[in-house]
Amino acid sequence: MPGPAGSAVAALRRLRADPLTRFLDLRREYGPVVHLATWPVSAYLVSDPEAIADALVGGHHSYGKGAARRGRGGRVKVVQPLSLLLGRGLLTSSGPAHRTNRRLMQPLFHRRRIAGYGAAFSAIADSTARSWHDGQRLDVHTEMTEMTLEIVARTLFDVALDDTLIEVVRTALNENMPVAGRLALPGFGAAERLPLPAARRRRASRDALDRMVYGLIARRRAAGATGDDLLCLLLSTQDAETGVRMDDTQVRDEALTLLLAGHETTANALSWTFHLLGANPQAERELHAELDTVLGERPPTIDDLPRLTYTQAVLNESLRLYPPVWAMGRHLAEDREVGGHLLPAGSTLLFSQWVVHRDERWWPDPDRFDPTRWLRSGTDAADAGTSAGTSAGTSAEAVPDRPRFAYFPFGGGPRQCIGNTFALAEGALALAAIARRWSLRPVPGIDVVPQPLVTLRPRDGLPMTAHIRRLS
Numbered sequence: 338m339p340g341p342a343g344s345a346v347a348a349l350r351r352l353r354a355d356p357l358t359r360f361l362d363l364r365r366e367y368g369p370v371v372h373l374a375t376w377p378v379s380a381y382l383v384s385d386p387e388a389i390a391d392a393l394v395g396g397h398h399s400y401g402k403g404a405a406r407r408g409r410g411g412r413v414k415v416v417q418p419l420s421l422l423l424g425r426g427l428l429t430s431s432g433p434a435h436r437t438n439r440r441l442m443q444p445l446f447h448r449r450r451i452a453g454y455g456a457a458f459s460a461i462a463d464s465t466a467r468s469w470h471d472g473q474r475l476d477v478h479t480e481m482t483e484m485t486l487e488i489v490a491r492t493l494f495d496v497a498l499d500d501t502l503i504e505v506v507r508t509a510l511n512e513n514m515p516v517a518g519r520l521a522l523p524g525f526g527a528a529e530r531l532p533l534p535a536a537r538r539r540r541a542s543r544d545a546l547d548r549m550v551y552g553l554i555a556r557r558r559a560a561g562a563t564g565d566d567l568l569c570l571l572l573s574t575q576d577a578e579t580g581v582r583m584d585d586t587q588v589r590d591e592a593l594t595l596l597l598a599g600h601e602t603t604a605n606a607l608s609w610t611f612h613l614l615g616a617n618p619q620a621e622r623e624l625h626a627e628l629d630t631v632l633g634e635r636p637p638t639i640d641d642l643p644r645l646t647y648t649q650a651v652l653n654e655s656l657r658l659y660p661p662v663w664a665m666g667r668h669l670a671e672d673r674e675v676g677g678h679l680l681p682a683g684s685t686l687l688f689s690q691w692v693v694h695r696d697e698r699w700w701p702d703p704d705r706f707d708p709t710r711w712l713r714s715g716t717d718a719a720d721a722g723t724s725a726g727t728s729a730g731t732s733a734e735a736v737p738d739r740p741r742f743a744y745f746p747f748g749g750g751p752r753q754c755i756g757n758t759f760a761l762a763e764g765a766l767a768l769a770a771i772a773r774r775w776s777l778r779p780v781p782g783i784d785v786v787p788q789p790l791v792t793l794r795p796r797d798g799l800p801m802t803a804h805i806r807r808l809s
């Protein structure tokens with residue numbers, strides 16, 4: 338099996354030091370299936386679009402979510418990095434429980450519902466843009482995080498978040514995301530219960546998050562849970578056979594999943610988009626020209642999306658170069674051939690959008706930010722679940738037979754991101770609402786470094802300076 342030799346601990350250390358570069362190097366050196374003999378999870382980095390399609394779509398029954406590690410006596414333990422924060426919600430559950438809950442939540446994400454959220458997407462982004470002043474230095478990543486959190490809270494939960502709640506969510510993410518990957522380490526669960534300062538801080542942040550969500554649930558129960566938002570849907574739903582309703586822990590897991598998965602990723606996508614526009618003034622000029630033509634003096638609406646083709650191309654290209662979910666994990670439930678190699682049950686497979694989105698067979702000059710790649714016919718992007726609802730617009734150039742899984746910012750198959758259409762409509766409208774008013778310019782001398790945790794965020798935030806384009 339191709340892959341680097343050496344001790345498993347040294348291999349882990351080398352990978353941890355800079356996973357983004359290491360993954361690219363491994364792909365280049367060893368090909369589309371690489372054995373990473375790291376400790377405690379020994380995994381395979383799989384970068385072949387056909388093998389990824391098999392894992393996510395065609396052969397998905399042979400795979401489970403999460404990484405697997407062999408414990409004592411060869412027993413396989415499956416690790417879900419996000420379960421520390423999210424329990425067993427839609428993102429982290431599997432099997433019949435996942436299927437039932439996915440069916441239950443799907444109506445919140447129907448196209449008609451998303452069209453209804455459009456006004457909130459645009460109004461909240463417009464209000465963020467109005468709060469800045471000319472020449473102001475901003476941490477764009479903080480601004481985008483607060484904005485997308487407010488959007489999810491308003492559209493899915495029908496609540497307005499105050500500063501205390503925003504702080505609770507921010508602290509829980511900042512404290513827990515950096516250690517999510519350590520869940521695979523033997524003994525991590527026990528160590529987490531010790532009275533060590535860092536573990537205490539993490540526990541306190543998770544407790545505060547729980548109190549917030551249980552508070553929302555209690556208030557909604559008390560009010561009769563009669564609306565059509567997420568909490569009402571979860572509280573009122575009954576099992577068709579048994580008539581049993583979800584208990585508060587289940588409601589908490591599902592609610593937190595959507596609150597966290599629904600804002601962190603989109604905040605990262607928008608942050609990287611402004612970073613890329615800051616580094617590519619020509620693309621920014623073209624974006625501004627489209628916004629001036631289509632919108633003139635008004636904020637965007639959902640009906641503008643079919644004409645905001647360059648805006649959507651900018652977003653697609655940003656999701657290619659800085660995919661907020663930069664790698665996904667699966668484990669094999671049975672022996673299976675993967676990319677020409679027979680791998681045993683219990684193997685962990687990693688699929689990295691960061692790597693595959695930079696494969697020059699499908700993406701000529703892959704490191705170049707070039708939104709025009711997406712400005713041909715409209716079919717491919719829609720197939721890849723990457724169009725916010727336009728038919729004119731977005732597809733990759735140059736390689737007519739580009740495989741479906743050469744681009745998969747939202748995953749694919751039955752576990753494809755439930756929020757992909759939501760995220761694309763939100764992303765395009767927020768980008769339009771902000772960029773029509775502001776040009777965000779990089780701060781000279783500041784190096785923006787991507788930090789690959791569960792999601793890909795700018796490690797030290799994203800300082801930029803706001804230059805006014807129009808006031809109204």
Ligand code: HEM
Nearest residue numbers: 428598599602603606662665746747748752754755756760
């Ligand atoms: C640019 C923004 C987003 C990106 C890049 C993104 C990416 C992804 C990816 C790659 C997965 C699949 C993970 C896997 O199969 O292992 C996923 C799943 C999921 N996403 Fe997103 N996501 C985004 C926005 C959203 C939004 C806005 C929501 C909700 C409002 C959301 C909720 C979820 C949920 C609940 C799942 C689990 C679905 C399931 O397993 O059935 N995401 N997302």
